[in-house]
Amino acid sequence: MDTSMIKGLAIGAVSVVALSASGIVGYKTLVRPSYAEVLAVKDIKEKVRTPREECQDVPVQKRAAVEDRNRIAGTVIGGVLGGLVGSQIGRGGGNTVATIAGAAAGGYAGNSIQKDMQNKDVVSTVEHRCKTVFDVSEKIVGYDVSYRLDGKEDHVQLAYDPGNRIPVKDGKLVLEPPERAK
Structure with a gap:
């Protein structure tokens, strides 16, 4: 064989390999998925x-304000009533002792009764209460x-x-x- 023919075959073979490789790369590029x-x-x-x-509105009971803190009204009324009852007992000097003792016991009882009444005296109101919830x-x-x-x-x-x-x-x-x- 002639050298030019060998050269031609070599160049042709290289060209075929190069074209095939580029074709494969091009094919792979074309068949690459798009999704x-x-x-x-x-x-x-x-x-x-x-x-x-x-x-929410919440009903609230509070102790009522006390106007007579020393319970003078209860003591006086109890003392007067106790004195009247005591004056009905005994005669003479015993009557005076019974009246004083009745007034003292009545004053104490009236004071105690007024104290109990004041402790039970309540005022009802409604308060608007709020809280943070998630x-x-x-x-x-x-x-x-x-x-x-x-x-x-x-x-x-x-x-x-x-x-x-x-x-x-x-x-x-x-x-x-x-x-x-x-």
Whole structure:
């Protein structure tokens, strides 16, 4: 064989190998998937506590204000009544002793009765009372997505629900929401 023929065959063989390789690369580029298949989407949730004020009217009983703190009215009325009862007992000097003793016992009894009455004397009112309560709710903060790309399964977290497929560009997932993807 002639050297020019050998050179031609060598150049031809190299050209065929180069064209075949570029064809394979071009084919792989053409058959590269443009989407990854979504297998499952799971919500990522977060609990949110929202404060609010809750008010209600509550009936309240308070001890009434005491106008006669020393219970003078009860002591005087009891003393007068006790003195009248005591004056009905005995004659002469015994009558005076019985009247004084009756007045003293009546004064003490009147004071005690007024004290009990004052302790039981209450005033009913309604108070408006408020407190902070928390409502608990769940908020979706993202999505855990399982997908298949080129026969391999994997997962990724996204801020949006991708539906049933995720766009792929240059063999990589496009993770931006579709309206922002360029």
